[in-house]
Amino acid sequence: MANLLSLNDLTIEEIERILDRAEQFQKMGENGWRSPNHTLVANLFFEPSTRTRFSFETAEKRLGFQVLNFSSQTSSVQKGETLYDTVRTMESIGAKAVVIRHQKDGYYRELTSGIGLPILNAGDGAGDHPTQALLDLLTIRQEFLLFQGLTVAIIGDLRYSRVARSDAQVLTRLGCRVLLSGPEEWKNEALPGEHISIDEAVEAADVVIMLRIQHERHEKAMKMSKEEYHRLYGLSRERAARMKPGSIIMHPGPVNRGVELDGDLVESTKSRYFKQITNGVAVRMASLEWALQSEKEAKAHEPVIEKW
Amino acid sequence: MANLLSLNDLTIEEIERILDRAEQFQKMGENGWRSPNHTLVANLFFEPSTRTRFSFETAEKRLGFQVLNFSSQTSSVQKGETLYDTVRTMESIGAKAVVIRHQKDGYYRELTSGIGLPILNAGDGAGDHPTQALLDLLTIRQEFLLFQGLTVAIIGDLRYSRVARSDAQVLTRLGCRVLLSGPEEWKNEALPGEHISIDEAVEAADVVIMLRIQHERHEKAMKMSKEEYHRLYGLSRERAARMKPGSIIMHPGPVNRGVELDGDLVESTKSRYFKQITNGVAVRMASLEWALQSEKEAKAHEPVIEKW
Amino acid sequence: MANLLSLNDLTIEEIERILDRAEQFQKMGENGWRSPNHTLVANLFFEPSTRTRFSFETAEKRLGFQVLNFSSQTSSVQKGETLYDTVRTMESIGAKAVVIRHQKDGYYRELTSGIGLPILNAGDGAGDHPTQALLDLLTIRQEFLLFQGLTVAIIGDLRYSRVARSDAQVLTRLGCRVLLSGPEEWKNEALPGEHISIDEAVEAADVVIMLRIQHERHEKAMKMSKEEYHRLYGLSRERAARMKPGSIIMHPGPVNRGVELDGDLVESTKSRYFKQITNGVAVRMASLEWALQSEKEAKAHEPVIEKW
Numbered sequence: 001m002a003n004l005l006s007l008n009d010l011t012i013e014e015i016e017r018i019l020d021r022a023e024q025f026q027k028m029g030e031n032g033w034r035s036p037n038h039t040l041v042a043n044l045f046f047e048p049s050t051r052t053r054f055s056f057e058t059a060e061k062r063l064g065f066q067v068l069n070f071s072s073q074t075s076s077v078q079k080g081e082t083l084y085d086t087v088r089t090m091e092s093i094g095a096k097a098v099v100i101r102h103q104k105d106g107y108y109r110e111l112t113s114g115i116g117l118p119i120l121n122a123g124d125g126a127g128d129h130p131t132q133a134l135l136d137l138l139t140i141r142q143e144f145l146l147f148q149g150l151t152v153a154i155i156g157d158l159r160y161s162r163v164a165r166s167d168a169q170v171l172t173r174l175g176c177r178v179l180l181s182g183p184e185e186w187k188n189e190a191l192p193g194e195h196i197s198i199d200e201a202v203e204a205a206d207v208v209i210m211l212r213i214q215h216e217r218h219e220k221a222m223k224m225s226k227e228e229y230h231r232l233y234g235l236s237r238e239r240a241a242r243m244k245p246g247s248i249i250m251h252p253g254p255v256n257r258g259v260e261l262d263g264d265l266v267e268s269t270k271s272r273y274f275k276q277i278t279n280g281v282a283v284r285m286a287s288l289e290w291a292l293q294s295e296k297e298a299k300a301h302e303p304v305i306e307k308w
Numbered sequence: 309m310a311n312l313l314s315l316n317d318l319t320i321e322e323i324e325r326i327l328d329r330a331e332q333f334q335k336m337g338e339n340g341w342r343s344p345n346h347t348l349v350a351n352l353f354f355e356p357s358t359r360t361r362f363s364f365e366t367a368e369k370r371l372g373f374q375v376l377n378f379s380s381q382t383s384s385v386q387k388g389e390t391l392y393d394t395v396r397t398m399e400s401i402g403a404k405a406v407v408i409r410h411q412k413d414g415y416y417r418e419l420t421s422g423i424g425l426p427i428l429n430a431g432d433g434a435g436d437h438p439t440q441a442l443l444d445l446l447t448i449r450q451e452f453l454l455f456q457g458l459t460v461a462i463i464g465d466l467r468y469s470r471v472a473r474s475d476a477q478v479l480t481r482l483g484c485r486v487l488l489s490g491p492e493e494w495k496n497e498a499l500p501g502e503h504i505s506i507d508e509a510v511e512a513a514d515v516v517i518m519l520r521i522q523h524e525r526h527e528k529a530m531k532m533s534k535e536e537y538h539r540l541y542g543l544s545r546e547r548a549a550r551m552k553p554g555s556i557i558m559h560p561g562p563v564n565r566g567v568e569l570d571g572d573l574v575e576s577t578k579s580r581y582f583k584q585i586t587n588g589v590a591v592r593m594a595s596l597e598w599a600l601q602s603e604k605e606a607k608a609h610e611p612v613i614e615k616w
Numbered sequence: 617m618a619n620l621l622s623l624n625d626l627t628i629e630e631i632e633r634i635l636d637r638a639e640q641f642q643k644m645g646e647n648g649w650r651s652p653n654h655t656l657v658a659n660l661f662f663e664p665s666t667r668t669r670f671s672f673e674t675a676e677k678r679l680g681f682q683v684l685n686f687s688s689q690t691s692s693v694q695k696g697e698t699l700y701d702t703v704r705t706m707e708s709i710g711a712k713a714v715v716i717r718h719q720k721d722g723y724y725r726e727l728t729s730g731i732g733l734p735i736l737n738a739g740d741g742a743g744d745h746p747t748q749a750l751l752d753l754l755t756i757r758q759e760f761l762l763f764q765g766l767t768v769a770i771i772g773d774l775r776y777s778r779v780a781r782s783d784a785q786v787l788t789r790l791g792c793r794v795l796l797s798g799p800e801e802w803k804n805e806a807l808p809g810e811h812i813s814i815d816e817a818v819e820a821a822d823v824v825i826m827l828r829i830q831h832e833r834h835e836k837a838m839k840m841s842k843e844e845y846h847r848l849y850g851l852s853r854e855r856a857a858r859m860k861p862g863s864i865i866m867h868p869g870p871v872n873r874g875v876e877l878d879g880d881l882v883e884s885t886k887s888r889y890f891k892q893i894t895n896g897v898a899v900r901m902a903s904l905e906w907a908l909q910s911e912k913e914a915k916a917h918e919p920v921i922e923k924w
Contacts, residue, residue: 030346030402038646040674050389051397054376058348058401061374066677068670081666081870085882089667089869092893093674094646114883253397254389266393267422277400338654338710358697359705362684366656366709369682561705562697574701575730585708 001097001118004291005108006128007170015170018290019138022282025062034064039097041288042068042090045122046102051253051277052122052132056099059284068095084110091117097291100124118291126160126217132252133166134283137174139276140207143248147174153201155181156211156233156260158188160218163252164211168193179205182233183224198232202239209250210235210260226259237262240270248272309405309426312599313416314436315478323478326598327446330590333370342372347405349596350376350398353430354410359561359585360430360440364407367592376403392418399425405599408432426599434468434525440560441474442591445482447584448515451556455482461509463489464519464541464568466496468526471560472519476501487513490541491532506540510547517558518543518568534567545570548578556580617713617734620907621724622744623786631786634906635754638898641678650680655713657904658684658706661738662718667869667893668738668748672715675900684711700726707733713907716740734907742776742833748868749782750899753790755892756823759864763790769817771797772827772849772876774804776834779868780827784809795821798849799840814848818855825866826851826876842875851877856886864888 007015025032041060045053053069060067068090081089083102090098097118100107105125123129137147144150152171158164158180168178168191178193179201187195202208213222213229222229230236235249240262243249249261249271257263266273315323333340349368353361361377368375376398389397391410398406405426408415413433431437445455452458460479466472466488476486476499486501487509495503510516521530521537530537538544543557548570551557557569557579565571574581623631641648657676661669669685676683684706697705699718706714713734716723721741739745753763760766768787774780774796784794784807794809795817803811818824829838829845838845846852851865856878859865865877865887873879882889 030348031344034346036647038650038678040646040677042670050378050394051401054350054378054398054401057376058374061348062346062402066674068673070666070670080872082873085869085871085873086666088890089893090670092890093667093670093897094678094894253393255393256388257390257393274396274400277397278402281401338656339652342654358686358702359709362658362686362706362709365684366682369656370654370710561701563701564696565698565701582704582708585705586710589709 001294002291003108003118004120004130004287006121007130007133007166012173014290015134015137018134018283018286019141021286021289022134022138022279025285026282030062032062034062036064039063039065039292040068040093040095041065041097041099042070042093042095043099043122044070044086044090044101046072046100047123049101049122051280052101055277055280056120056122056131056284058281059288062281063285063288065288068093082110083107084114087111087115087117087119091115097288120287120291123162125162126165126214127162128166129162129252130166131280131284131287132163133170134287135276135280136163136167136209136250136252137170138279138283139250139272140248142275142279143272144206147171147176149175149177150206151177151179151204152207152209153179153181153205154191154193154209154211155198155201155235157186157213158182158191158211159186160214161211163209164188164191167209182211199239199242202235203242203244206244206247207250208235208243208247209252212252212254212256212260226256230259230262234259235261235265237264240265240268243270250276253277309602310599311416311426312428312438312595314429315438315441315474320481322598323442323445326442326591326594327449329594329597330442330446330587333593334590338370340370342370344372347371347373347600348376348401348403349373349405349407350378350401350403351407351430352378352394352398352409354380354408355431357409357430359588360409363585363588364428364430364439364592366589367596370589371593371596373596376401390418391415392422395419395423395425395427399423405596428595428599431470433470434473434522435470436474437470437560438474439588439592439595440471441478442595443584443588444471444475444517444558444560445478446587446591447558447580448556450583450587451580452514455479455484457483457485458514459485459487459512460515460517461487461489461513462499462501462517462519463506463509463543465494465521466490466499466519467494468522469519471517472496472499475517490519507547507550510543511550511552514552514555515558516543516551516555517560520560520562520568521564534564538567538570542567543569543573545572548573548576551578558584561585617910618907619724619734620736620746620903622737623746623749623782628789630906631750631753634750634899634902635757637902637905638750638754638895641901642898646678648678650678652680655679655681655908656684656709656711657681657713657715658686658709658711659715659738660686660702660706660717662688662716663739665717665738667896668717671893671896672736672738672747672900674897675904678897679901679904681904684709698726699723700730703727703731703733703735707731713904736903736907739778741778742781742830743778744782745778745868746782747896747900747903748779749786750903751892751896752779752783752825752866752868753786754895754899755866755888756864758891758895759888760822763787763792765791765793766822767793767795767820768823768825769795769797769821770807770809770825770827771814771817771851773802773829774798774807774827775802776830777827779825780804780807783825798827815855815858818851819858819860822860822863823866824851824859824863825868828868828870828872828876842872846875846878850875851881853878853880856881856884859886866892869893
């Protein structure tokens with residue numbers, strides 16, 4: 001077993017193998033292979049989520065797993081239990097893996113010892129979101145086949161976006177040129193990449209990733225109106241018209257139409273917005289398989305799901 | 309595939325076929341046929357619900373489907389996503405149908421194009437509630453075999469009840485005489501039927517449908533006390549005693565005992581309250597099958613679930 | 617079928633048979649027997665819960681059942697429905713058993729007639745928690761093989777703990793000596809057992825059960841600080857060091873580390889905290905089987921799950 005906390009912990013080869021396996025799952029379709037075992041997986045979401053939770057839940061059910069869904073509102077976390085005790089409780093109940101989303105950056109650092117099951121990070125505060133990065137990689141790879149030499153612009157709320165962080169780091173490792181753009185006060189020097197203007201970024205990029213404004217993480221309300229944000233830092237139809245031929249638009253969702261992205265662009269020919277969501281299920285199936293495999297299986301570099 | 313938004317969109321023949329199929333499912337019992345495919349269905353409930361959501365969920369599980377349950381409280385609708393984007397997200401995740409309850413009348417009008425899966429309306433504001441109407445029809449048909457010539461009284465909160473609307477429209481089409489009664493200020497001229505006093509309605513009816521007071525849809529709190537409402541517009545034991553021999557009492561639930569209906573009547577011999585709930589599962593199985601079938605299958609007028 | 621409301625309703629022989637069966641389920645493992653029928657079970661939780669709900673849900677899924685999960689926050693109980701009507705609704709939908717947790721002591725007394733399915737009590741107010749008592753019994757039996765002659769200390773919030781009540785009663789019946797200790801104002805004269813000081817109790821006990829403080833049931837906030845509570849009534853490392861050789865520590869969870877129990881003790885060699893949780897799944901499988909069996913099967917004293 002292995003935790004999936006940040007893609008920084010995985011080799012490029014491991015990342016590519018997860019993407020390969022995700023595509024195998026897509027080819028198998030919904031009546032593909034599923035586990036003969038009654039593997040129990042718990043989804044622990046301490047922040048609201050639709051797409052990520054349903055994506056994991058669908059991935060788990062496609063793999064034939066049994067699923068426990070936990071959201072912080074209706075649980076005894078209200079009774080003051082530590083995250084460690086909650087995870088150990090799931091393990092004691094019989095869970096073989098846990099998927100966790102938590103508002104605290106690096107929440108998993110208090111879970112490094114004593115836990116006997118793999119943790120899949122579904123987002124930690126403004127930290128990482130490795131399965132979002134994997135689905136972004138799969139979407140890019142399906143479009144361009146290779147990462148090396150691509151220019152990827154990541155635009156918007158750079159400071160509080162775990163998607164920006166996970167994407168910028170792994171794309172840099174994969175040989176992409178990463179361009180960063182957004183409001184000056186949301187600049188994030190910790191991200192690898194070149195800070196340039198949105199207009200330059202949009203015109204240079206093969207892939208434009210527009211970020212959702214993380215209202216819930218800002219201490220102060222945004223000073224600008226939505227219209228002003230859209231004019232200054234959003235992907236308007238005018239800006240999109242200046243994108244390179246063959247380039248694509250991505251967004252981690254949920255999209256604020258008319259703010260980060262003009263509503264008409266969401267399903268435009270350049271957009272891969274809903275394809276990203278479809279890819280999310282496949283990469284999460286592959287991620288679960290990867291996390292659950294034994295060390296021996298991991299060394300053998302073979303798909304192991306048949307042997308479970 | 310076909311949407312089930314309002315029974316007004318279905319022919320009488322289609323409605324009868326759904327009822328026939330529901331009875332077939334009832335005869336099969338809980339170990340009857342289920343889909344060999346891993347069909348994924350999402351239940352999107354933007355209003356609180358127990359019976360309708362659990363009824364759909366049970367219907368889906370009886371059909372062998374995999375179920376995603378969404379309630380607005382814990383989802384990213386809080387993050388400002390449009391309903392269209394939420395439904396497209398479910399489709400992208402792999403759902404083959406969505407069941408939606410929403411507080412907005414005709415919410416589905418913004419979903420008419422671009423969506424590639426059938427929508428089953430589980431209630432839209434004060435609009436329609438087609439599967440409730442179907443279960444009411446099945447309950448009436450099991451009692452009286454034919455609709456033609458029956459007198460059905462619908463009593464109570466006529467203005468805000470989607471049940472009143474769906475029932476009154478389809479019962480009129482099926483040849484029933486519909487009587488309407490309730491507080492003057494809740495009168496609804498858009499409903500087909502004759503407005504008469506509750507006492508006349510109760511004495512004339514083969515079927516008395518008592519409506520739940522839709523407190524959540526009234527801008528102002530009800531002026532009357534519960535006791536006064538019961539005395540003036542409720543089905544008291546005294547009124548029930550004046551009902552015709554062979555007549556029955558129905559209620560869409562949840563019932564406010566002592567308000568719309570005397571508590572003792574809920575399980576009286578005339579009441580079909582819990583039978584309606586049982587019928588709900590069967591009509592929703594048939595509705596899901598109907599919505600998921602292909603146009604060719606629909607034309608063939610045959611049960612198609614075996615071929616999925 | 618039979619309700620599981622309080623262990624007081626079961627004979628010692630019945631209790632021992634449920635424990636035996638729980639151990640059989642543990643030996644079978646997660647790929648053991650499951651029902652070929654599509655038995656539907658509804659979990660109705662009117663109070664927040666993680667471990668008990670997930671434990672029941674896991675038990676139900678291990679048995680091959682289909683599960684409806686209900687929490688009061690998102691249900692039409694908000695619309696004023698009685699508990700009786702909610703349970704009858706679940707029965708009408710097709711549920712074969714209901715598991716209920718409710719804040720009201722003895723909530724089930726309004727469900728004694730008219731309900732055609734077994735009720736498993738997952739906790740009623742400050743009343744009973746029979747499956748918690750069963751998992752405590754299994755944990756103790758696995759350690760000591762026999763109950764007769766054991767000394768069990770139950771320490772803490774004796775007034776409001778349904779665990780204290782269920783445990784004290786059944787342990788007394790089984791021949792244990794029960795010691796009770798805690799703050800004077802939380803004393804509960806209705807519990808069988810001897811009230812003594814915490815230091816005497818800890819030193820005399822084979823089993824020390826530390827109770828969670830039921831903050832949610834106290835009208836007034838606790839006057840003491842957490843540190844003071846821990847010093848006076850908590851199991852500190854110092855107190856634990858004076859426990860007898862071979863003695864064990866238990867806690868119903870969720871634990872407030874540093875209050876009822878020093879954090880370091882939770883996974884100490886004496887602690888059975890997480891083992892209790894593991895045992896919870898097995899006793900709930902056995903409890904569901906027991907509740908669902910017919911009277912004839914109950915008389916035959918045989919495991920009946922194969923015949924379902």
